[in-house]
Amino acid sequence: MVLNLYDTMTRELREVFPMDENSVRFYGCGPTVYGPAHIGNFRTFVLQDVFRRVLETSGQQTFHVRNLTDVDDKTIRQSQEQGTKLKDFTEKWTARFQKDCELLNLLTPHAEPSAVGHIPEQISLIEKLIEGGKAYRANDGSVYFKVDAFPEYGRLSRLADREITTSNNVREISDEYDRGSAADFALWKARRPEDGDNFWESPWGEGRPGWHIECSAMSMKYLGESFDLHSGGVDLIFPHHENEIAQSEGVTGKTFARHWFHIAHLMVEGQKMSKSLRNLYTLEDLFGKGYKEQEVRYVLLSGSYRQPLNFTFDSMQASRKALSKLTDFAKKFGIEPSSSSTLETEFGPFYPVQEALLSDLNTPEALGRWFRLVREMGEARDRGEFDGNVEELEMLRKGFQATCDALGLIIKVKEEVVEEVPKEIHELAQNRWEAKLNKDWTAADQIRENLLQKGWAVKDSKDGFELAKA
RNA sequence: GGCGCGGUAGCCAAGUGGUAAGGCCGGGGACUGCAAAUCCUCUAUUCGCCGGUUCGAUUCCGGCCCGCGCCUCCA
Numbered sequence: 161m162v163l164n165l166y167d168t169m170t171r172e173l174r175e176v177f178p179m180d181e182n183s184v185r186f187y188g189c190g191p192t193v194y195g196p197a198h199i200g201n202f203r204t205f206v207l208q209d210v211f212r213r214v215l216e217t218s219g220q221q222t223f224h225v226r227n228l229t230d231v232d233d234k235t236i237r238q239s240q241e242q243g244t245k246l247k248d249f250t251e252k253w254t255a256r257f258q259k260d261c262e263l264l265n266l267l268t269p270h271a272e273p274s275a276v277g278h279i280p281e282q283i284s285l286i287e288k289l290i291e292g293g294k295a296y297r298a299n300d301g302s303v304y305f306k307v308d309a310f311p312e313y314g315r316l317s318r319l320a321d322r323e324i325t326t327s328n329n330v331r332e333i334s335d336e337y338d339r340g341s342a343a344d345f346a347l348w349k350a351r352r353p354e355d356g357d358n359f360w361e362s363p364w365g366e367g368r369p370g371w372h373i374e375c376s377a378m379s380m381k382y383l384g385e386s387f388d389l390h391s392g393g394v395d396l397i398f399p400h401h402e403n404e405i406a407q408s409e410g411v412t413g414k415t416f417a418r419h420w421f422h423i424a425h426l427m428v429e430g431q432k433m434s435k436s437l438r439n440l441y442t443l444e445d446l447f448g449k450g451y452k453e454q455e456v457r458y459v460l461l462s463g464s465y466r467q468p469l470n471f472t473f474d475s476m477q478a479s480r481k482a483l484s485k486l487t488d489f490a491k492k493f494g495i496e497p498s499s500s501s502t503l504e505t506e507f508g509p510f511y512p513v514q515e516a517l518l519s520d521l522n523t524p525e526a527l528g529r530w531f532r533l534v535r536e537m538g539e540a541r542d543r544g545e546f547d548g549n550v551e552e553l554e555m556l557r558k559g560f561q562a563t564c565d566a567l568g569l570i571i572k573v574k575e576e577v578v579e580e581v582p583k584e585i586h587e588l589a590q591n592r593w594e595a596k597l598n599k600d601w602t603a604a605d606q607i608r609e610n611l612l613q614k615g616w617a618v619k620d621s622k623d624g625f626e627l628a629k630a
Numbered sequence: 631g632g633c634g635c636g637g638u639a640g641c642c643a644a645g646u647g648g649u650a651a652g653g654c655c656g657g658g659g660a661c662u663g664c665a666a667a668u669c670c671u672c673u674a675u676u677c678g679c680c681g682g683u684u685c686g687a688u689u690c691c692g693g694c695c696c697g698c699g700c701c702u703c704c705a
Contacts, residue, residue, distance in 0.1 A: 204705040371703050393705030475642045478654035524644045528652035619666050
């Protein structure tokens with residue numbers, strides 16, 4: 161019942177356990193709220209969610225913190241372009257992000273702090289770094305972290321010193337303040353004219369915090385100087401997480417996060433996601449193409465988090481069929497999975513699925529096992545080997561629910577809200593049914609074709625018909 | 631150049647030192663007036679290429695060919 165998870169720092173599988181023996185305290189780097197998040201972002205958040213769900217369905221308590229980056233170059237620039245206050249701008253996109261998370265059935269973090277809401281905490285950290293000789297104020301009022309003062313720097317990303325300090329010779333820009341070393345990074349950025357009224361007072365003058373410091377400040381505030389696990393997309397390994405470690409450990413001298421969990425990127429139709437390729441799909445984009453949120457979530461779970469996953473519209477199509485297979489199973493056994501925030505912990509016959517998840521969050525293996533179990537149970541039932549006694553059925557129900565809960569998939573059994581069928585359509589369908597009863601196949605087929613052209617598909621069952629949007 | 635990852639059926643994608651999960655698509659069949667749905671069934675003698683270790687490698691080692699990520703603010 162222990163989760164083994166690959167740790168970026170040690171490059172090996174390590175058990176996830178709470179250092180306070182109570183709850184697993186973890187931090188996930190959240191979004192910069194300057195626009196709608198895309199499905200690549202959501203891959204990361206969905207996997208962090210599965211991480212939490214696997215722990216909770218194992219009976220483990222968690223404390224989950226995910227931040228909102230609401231001040232940086234992008235948020236400032238775009239809010240100004242739109243002529244809105246930074247606060248109004250980021251609140252709008254925060255609300256959208258939270259709505260999207262809800263649609264994807266992501267558990268709400270226990271704390272969701274924002275950078276702007278924690279300026280004093282960030283200033284305080286920077287002060288301590290300066291006191292400790294690990295940071296310095298540059299002439300323009302910016303403050304930099306002195307990478308040379310932290311010998312451990314580069315351990316997470318395994319970048320050799322020379323790579324870090326010489327890699328950016330191309331990007332060394334003359335007007336880039338006066339850093340002591342090219343590797344040094346900003347903790348506090350002095351106010352610039354283009355920042356408008358987006359600045360805060362500090363011991364070093366007006367300005368705003370650098371990007372990395374917010375995560376150090378907020379994670380330590382909500383989780384303590386040392387906590388169980390930190391996570392994000394692979395691109396954050398360097399420099400973001402490397403810098404977080406330097407800042408945090410530079411102040412406390414203690415191990416910052418005990419475990420590092422990084423999620424590989426999402427590709428789209430075999431290509432890297434990018435603006436120029438116009439493949440930065442948002443949930444809204446996919447809904448517009450007729451896909452459902454659960455189908456998106458399923459696709460994001462269909463590959464191992466350690467490997468880039470190729471998102472394709474074929475796999476979206478496949479996920480719809482796959483999910484309906486699970487729905488059919490639930491219907492067959494009279495199971496009605498619910499989606500409460502209290503997760504089921506008894507897997508019963510479905511335990512092999514959880515076992516796969518506990519093994520480095522192997523979601524594709526888990527899905528494979530789930531389908532195999534579903535098939536085998538269905539077959540057993542058809543052979544009459546499943547007598548359906550109350551205890552057995554209850555165990556099956558709980559196990560199926562636990563599986564849904566661990567993966568965060570909502571298997572809806574109840575019919576969706578039925579589309580309003582126009583009177584005209586219904587009458588046509590009724591006519592067809594009567595033609596059919598009279599064995600007038602030609603007329604019946606004609607009407608069916610007619611309906612199809614009007615956008616409705618008709619399906620027959622033994623004693624009636626169903627209409628659905630084609 | 632440095633660090634790291636991958637090449638498995640038409641597509642997505644697991645996995646293992648003993649001979650390839652699962653989903654989708656496709657073929658065949660049952661059912662059906664025909665469809666749809668559903669069910670059954672088939673589909674990689676083979677895991678980029680070449681060597682090596684081994685009784686045996688897709689899985690370990692070496693080389694090669696391709697593709698990809700990161701290397702200062704992108705999840």
